Amino acid sequence: MKKTLKIEGMMCNHCAMNVEKHLSNLDGVKKVVVNLENKIAEVSLTEHIPDEVFELLVNDLGYELVEIL
Ligand SMILES: [Cu+2]
Secondary structure, three states, rough: OOEEEEEEEOOOHOOOHHHHHHOOOOOOOEEEEEOOOOEEEEEEEOOOOOOHHHHHHHHHOOOOOEOOO
């Protein structure tokens, strides 16, 4: 299972690594690849995670989760 998160507000590599680290720590997340230029995080899942969980996490970090594909 894969989800693509569109995230606004990541300005630098530090932001990307921050998002990557926190998403990776979620139960059920196998792998995270953040693309700073395209403002997306690709998340590979081993189990279903509700969209709200991603929304809360990203927003708490100070970025904006715009869309989940
Ligand atoms: Cu930054």
